[in-house]
Structures are given as C-alpha cells and as structure tokens.
Amino acid sequence: MNQPSTRLSESPMIDLQGVAKQFLKPSGEVHTVLQNINLRVEKGEFCSIVGPTGCGKSTTLSLIAGFEKPSYGKVRIQGETLEGINHQAACVFQTENAFPWKTVIDNVSLGLRLKGMIKGEAYQEARRWIEKVGLKGFEGHYPHQLSGGMRKRVALAQCLITQPQILLMDESFSALDVHTRHLMENELLKIWEETSASVFFITHDLEEAIALSDRVIVMTAGPGATIKGDYKIDLERPRNVAEIRFDRQFAQLHEQIWNDLRDEVMVSYASANHA
Numbered sequence: 100m101n102q103p104s105t106r107l108s109e110s111p112m113i114d115l116q117g118v119a120k121q122f123l124k125p126s127g128e129v130h131t132v133l134q135n136i137n138l139r140v141e142k143g144e145f146c147s148i149v150g151p152t153g154c155g156k157s158t159t160l161s162l163i164a165g166f167e168k169p170s171y172g173k174v175r176i177q178g179e180t181l182e183g184i185n186h187q188a189a190c191v192f193q194t195e196n197a198f199p200w201k202t203v204i205d206n207v208s209l210g211l212r213l214k215g216m217i218k219g220e221a222y223q224e225a226r227r228w229i230e231k232v233g234l235k236g237f238e239g240h241y242p243h244q245l246s247g248g249m250r251k252r253v254a255l256a257q258c259l260i261t262q263p264q265i266l267l268m269d270e271s272f273s274a275l276d277v278h279t280r281h282l283m284e285n286e287l288l289k290i291w292e293e294t295s296a297s298v299f300f301i302t303h304d305l306e307e308a309i310a311l312s313d314r315v316i317v318m319t320a321g322p323g324a325t326i327k328g329d330y331k332i333d334l335e336r337p338r339n340v341a342e343i344r345f346d347r348q349f350a351q352l353h354e355q356i357w358n359d360l361r362d363e364v365m366v367s368y369a370s371a372n373h374a
C-alpha cells in the first residue's frame with residue numbers, strides 16, 4: 100500500500116478504526132461488505148474514494164454520516180465515537196436535494212430555519228450563499244425552472260449554509276454534462292478553499308478524484324472490501340480542474356493509481372460475470 104505523508108493530528112475530523120460492515124441477506128446469511136477499514140481524514144482535507152462498482156463506497160459514506168452503524172470497529176468524529184446521526188456532516192447526493200415545491204431561497208434557507216433561525220435572518224444568509232454559488236437573481240425560482248447544474252448549485256448552497264465541518268458527496272456531479280461538471284468542480288474547490296470543511300467525495304471518475312483531491316483512496320473489489328491504496332495528490336492549488344488534467348504530474352499520478360484500481364475493476368467484473 101502507498102502510504103502518504105498526511106499531517107497527523109491528535110483528533111482527525113473523520114477516523115474509521117478497524118471498521119467492518121455486514122448485512123443479513125434474506126436467506127439469513129451474513130454479507131460482509133466492508134472489512135478492516137482504517138481511514139483518517141484530517142480537518143480541511145479533500146479526500147476522494149474510488150473503487151469498483153458495488154465495493155462499498157456509499158456504505159462507507161453512510162457510516163460516516165451515521166446512517167448506518169459499523170458491525171465492528173469505530174467511527175470517530177473529531178475524536179468522539181459517533182453515536183447516531185453525524186450532525187457535523189452534510190450530504191450532496193447524485194439525486195436532487197431540493198424540495199420541488201419550494202423556491203430557491205426557501206430551499207437554501209431551510210437548514211437554518213430548522214435550526215430555529217428567524218425567517219428574515221435565514222433569508223439574508225441564504226441570499227449570501229445563493230450569490231456565492233452563482234445563482235443571484237434566481238432566488239424566487241422553483242427547482243424545475245433551473246438547469247441540472249443550477250440545481251446542483253442549490254444543493255451545494257443548501258448544505259454549505261449550515262457550515263458543516265464535513266461535506267459528504269456521493270457521485271454528486273456524475274449526472275452533469277462534462278462542461279457543467281468542470282464548472283461545478285471549480286466552484287466547489289473555490290468554496291471549499293474558503294472553508295475548513297473536510298470533504299469525503301465518492302466518484303467513479305479517477306480524473307475527477309485526482310483533479311479535486313488532496314488524497315485519493317482506492318478500495319478493493321467486494322465482498323469484504325478494504326482499502327488498497329492511499330495516494331497523496333500534491334498538485335498545486337488553486338487548481339483549474341479542466342486544465343490540470345494536462346499536467347505531467349497529473350498523468351503520472353493517474354497511471355500509478357489506475358494500475359492499482361484496474362486490477363480491482365477486473366476482479367469485480369470477473370465476479371459479476373460468474374455470478
């Protein structure tokens with residue numbers, strides 16, 4: 100395994116220690132999805148995770164979010180064992196986050212309203228975030244009146260307005276066309292650089308993972324998936340995600356990580372075809 104020289108603090112933002120996750124099949128048989136996952140994500144670190152389809156990336160995210168409990172091991176958030184939902188985290192999924200019957204400003208301000216903030220103040224803060232994600236002028240629009248990229252911007256503003264310490268993103272941009280995707284990736288980096296949030300980003304796209312991240316984690320094929328490689332991405336920041344792909348160091352990193360990932364994709368493909 101490649102061991103990056105990440106800065107180690109006393110209490111990382113996310114710390115998975117010897118984590119395994121098992122589900123019971125309808126037959127009563129135990130299905131081990133994840134085993135022996137040891138993963139630290141530091142405060143302010145952008146960490147992506149790649150691996151063959153079905154290996155357990157979303158399950159790992161669910162464990163960090165507190166949607167699922169580990170069968171073995173511990174999930175610690177800033178040194179505290181996670182019990183229940185992780186209130187430090189916000190999630191952006193591939194599917195829509197916004198309520199279709201609410202306007203942009205009502206969707207974006209919702210998190211603050213649920214925390215008890217009065218409407219006027221929540222709206223003021225929402226306007227600031229709507230502008231930050233490039234949607235000024237669209238406050239009164241409904242989600243169906245926006246493009247897919249604009250709805251992603253709403254989703255980001257909805258999450259970031261609550262100033263989460265952890266941003267969990269599951270293939271958040273995969274449904275977008277390539278140009279909108281690059282725009283959104285650059286926006287995300289710009290906003291992330293202004294915050295100290297740790298990002299845990301799931302993607303199938305290794306180029307996207309390298310372009311965005313400080314670290315790329317490669318998972319093995321399941322069942323019983325674990326971490327195979329942990330790569331430090333020390334490309335300069337700020338980055339332009341569309342242009343950094345032409346960097347020589349980018350190509351070297353891509354080759355190195357792909358060598359690791361390809362074998363797992365082949366294992367997963369072979370087992371799917373023999374199932």
Ligand SMILES: Nc1ncnc2c1ncn2[C@@H]1O[C@H](COP(=O)(O)OP(=O)(O)OP(=O)(O)O)[C@@H](O)[C@H]1O
Binds near residue numbers: 122132157158321
């Ligand atoms: N609640 C659940 N009950 C039973 N099995 C589950 C549950 N959640 C996930 N699994 C199983 O865990 C395995 C990993 O699924 P998961 O969605 O985490 O993988 P993934 O790597 O995110 O997949 P993909 O790349 O296709 O999105 C799959 O075999 C899935 O069927």
